[in-house]
Amino acid sequence: xxxxxxxxxxxxxxxxxxxxxxxxxxxxxxxxxxxxxxxxxxxxxxxxxxxxxxxxxxxxxxxxxxxxxxxxxxxxxxxxxxxxxxxxxxxxxxxxxxxxxxxxxxxxxxxxxxxxxxxxxxxxxxxxxxxxxxxxxxxxxxxxxxxxxxxxxxxxxxxxxxxxxxxxxxxxxxxxxxxxxxxxxxxxxxxxxxxx
Numbered sequence: 001x002x003x004x005x006x007x008x009x010x011x012x013x014x015x016x017x018x019x020x021x022x023x024x025x026x027x028x029x030x031x032x033x034x035x036x037x038x039x040x041x042x043x044x045x046x047x048x049x050x051x052x053x054x055x056x057x058x059x060x061x062x063x064x065x066x067x068x069x070x071x072x073x074x075x076x077x078x079x080x081x082x083x084x085x086x087x088x089x090x091x092x093x094x095x096x097x098x099x100x101x102x103x104x105x106x107x108x109x110x111x112x113x114x115x116x117x118x119x120x121x122x123x124x125x126x127x128x129x130x131x132x133x134x135x136x137x138x139x140x141x142x143x144x145x146x147x148x149x150x151x152x153x154x155x156x157x158x159x160x161x162x163x164x165x166x167x168x169x170x171x172x173x174x175x176x177x178x179x180x181x182x183x184x185x186x187x188x189x190x191x192x193x194x195x196x
Contacts, residue, residue, distance in 0.1 A: 007075045013040075023106060024087075027094045034196050035098035038106030039091045044084035046134025047116045049125035055081075063126045070130065084133050091136075095143050103146040104194065109153050111136040112167050114160040140165055148194055157190060168192055 006012060017024050023038030030036065045058040059079070061071035076083045095103060110116055110132030117124035117131075131154055140146055144164045155173040159166065170192045171177075178186050 007073060009074050009076045023094075024090060025094060027098050029098055029101065030196070033102055034104065035101040036104045036106060037091065037094045037098060039087045039094075039108075041087050041091070041107040041109040041111065041133050041136060042080060042084040043109055043130045044081050044133045044135050045129040047110070047113065047132050048127075048129025049119050052125050053129070058126075058129045061130070063123070068127075068130050084135060088133065088136055088139075092139065092142075095139070095146075100145060102196075103143065104148045104150065104196075105139070105146050106150045107133075107136065108151070109133050109136075110151050110169070111139070111149060112151070112160065112162075113137075114167060115151060115154055115158060115169050150192075159192075 016022055020026075023036060024040075027038075028036040045055060048058055061068035091105075091107075095105075105111075112132075113134075115132065116128045119125055119128065121128075132151070140149070140162070146165050149165055149167045151167070151169050152171050154169055155171050155177050156169060157171060157173075158169045161167075170190045172186060172190050175181050180186070
């Protein structure tokens with residue numbers, strides 16, 4: 001099925017969730033000790049500057065002369081906060097379903113403040129709203145057996161060691177993010193090995 005040009009994001013999401021490879025509602029139990037749980041996640045505006053911008057301003061996904069691509073290509077039929085919370089609730093159910101196994105959590109959106117641009121910032125006061133989901137931070141307190149959290153979306157690479165969790169953004173990005181314009185070198189630099 002080809003979804004090129006389809007804007008109903010629920011149909012696209014259902015297509016990907018129907019695949020055996022999807023982690024949504026299908027966590028992978030690696031063994032008796034470890035599991036992989038994941039979701040694309042969705043932004044909740046929580047990392048944007050809430051004092052400077054209202055929810056209505058974030059909903060427009062337009063900042064001065066620039067607009068967020070999702071404004072043109074995504075239509076959930078619900079607010080971003082509702083979608084974000086639905087994905088968070090599904091993720092919570094999936095974590096519970098694997099019991100007390102150590103978790104490798106995978107999301108597309110950023111779920112930790114170390115992986116967005118520090119505020120205040122002229123552009124990211126607004127743009128951070130679309131980089132991650134602040135509400136997902138609650139998972140790390142609720143489930144301290146999340147030992148690794150892999151995330152993307154931000155187009156930079158970083159590892160941050162928290163008290164119980166190692167947070168990893170191993171984004172490939174694209175040429176404008178690379179100091180060396182060689183795809184092989186960039187692939188090698190972005191690879192992360194987790195020894196369990």
